Amino acid sequence: MPRTLTVAAAQLGPIQMAEPRSVAVERMLRLLERGKARGAELVVFPELALTTFFPRHYYETIEEADPWFETAMPSNETAPLFAAARKWGIGFHLGYAEIAEEPDEAGRMRKRRFNTAILVGPEGDILLKYRKIHLPGHAERDPRRSVQHLEKRYFEVGDLGFPVIRAPMGGLAGVNMGMMICNDRRWPESWRVLGLQKVELVMLGYNTPSTNQEGQGFEAHHLRVFHSHLSIQAGAYQNSCFAVATAKAGVENGCELFGHSIIVDPQGEIIAMATSWDDELITADCNLDLCGLGRASVFAFEKHRRPEHYGRITSQVGAVDPPVWERKAAE
Numbered sequence: 001m002p003r004t005l006t007v008a009a010a011q012l013g014p015i016q017m018a019e020p021r022s023v024a025v026e027r028m029l030r031l032l033e034r035g036k037a038r039g040a041e042l043v044v045f046p047e048l049a050l051t052t053f054f055p056r057h058y059y060e061t062i063e064e065a066d067p068w069f070e071t072a073m074p075s076n077e078t079a080p081l082f083a084a085a086r087k088w089g090i091g092f093h094l095g096y097a098e099i100a101e102e103p104d105e106a107g108r109m110r111k112r113r114f115n116t117a118i119l120v121g122p123e124g125d126i127l128l129k130y131r132k133i134h135l136p137g138h139a140e141r142d143p144r145r146s147v148q149h150l151e152k153r154y155f156e157v158g159d160l161g162f163p164v165i166r167a168p169m170g171g172l173a174g175v176n177m178g179m180m181i182c183n184d185r186r187w188p189e190s191w192r193v194l195g196l197q198k199v200e201l202v203m204l205g206y207n208t209p210s211t212n213q214e215g216q217g218f219e220a221h222h223l224r225v226f227h228s229h230l231s232i233q234a235g236a237y238q239n240s241c242f243a244v245a246t247a248k249a250g251v252e253n254g255c256e257l258f259g260h261s262i263i264v265d266p267q268g269e270i271i272a273m274a275t276s277w278d279d280e281l282i283t284a285d286c287n288l289d290l291c292g293l294g295r296a297s298v299f300a301f302e303k304h305r306r307p308e309h310y311g312r313i314t315s316q317v318g319a320v321d322p323p324v325w326e327r328k329a330a331e
């Protein structure tokens with residue numbers, strides 16, 4: 001009997017600055033209901049799914065951005081999602097901005113801000129939490145940019161690593177599930193750390209502008225979606241896992257985000273894709289046994305990996321110049 005899990009990407013259209021969380025949650029409940037009707041057992045919502053993508057806005061003090069954060073999860077506004085999960089027996093992934101009163105590395109208790117995602121089980125338990133590690137953009141206002149991207153200003157680098165948990169989901173007694181968030185998908189290290197924990201299903205949400213805002217050079221528009229899909233398909237293939245990647249899409253305060261949410265199988269094939277840039281549910285039946293093929297052959301890590309040659313990957317941050325070739329004087 002194949003270990004099949006029916007998953008859904010619940011893509012959200014734009015959330016405007018003035019839109020209260022209750023409206024976003026109502027939209028998400030409609031998608032959860034549609035997921036139930038389609039037989040979905042796990043629904044993946046986007047990154048920062050409760051509000052507009054506020055890191056595109058500059059605030060003089062980071063405290064001014066605090067209204068965009070959740071100080072409790074579940075909160076009054078998000079409790080209906082947890083109740084629906086329990087009522088319908090559906091798990092869900094939710095991305096949100098998190099404020100936590102926690103000790104930092106120096107053991108000092110303080111208010112900490114993260115770009116966070118949680119995995120909630122069909123009984124409403126929070127099974128796993130992840131805090132975004134690869135924060136793109138910049139920390140100070142950048143006058144060259146058409147739109148700011150201030151994740152480095154408002155969020156700390158995640159401090160939970162890339163965890164994987166084996167937990168019941170749908171009709172299965174145990175599924176190995178892990179998460180990453182948006183820019184993380186562009187870094188193969190994110191995928192490999194999850195792959196080294198036998199992840200079977202990677203969930204990720206994203207908010208990605210449809211045009212390059214860095215102003216550092218020409219990038220054809222179609223490459224934005226190509227790069228996103230390339231990263232996810234490669235990550236899934238090279239770690240023999242399924243991936244559910246869910247967009248927040250459409251035009252928020254004049255800034256266009258692309259949709260193209262996808263579900264990818266362990267062969268790297270796209271098995272479902274959203275076609276709108278609005279609220280849209282896509283589903284796929286994932287036979288998790290398909291993760292085994294790659295793991296037993298091309299990507300049998302224990303047989304083929306050679307960590308003794310990978311030292312640069314963890315010892316270096318940036319790239320270094322290579323030695324320059326010179327013709328050797330004749331001996």
Ligand code: ING
Nearest residue numbers: 136182183184186206207208209
């Ligand atoms: N957004 C974008 C992402 O990684 C980006 C930022 C876009 C970086 C394109 C590089 C190229 O999809 C977030 N929120 O990380």
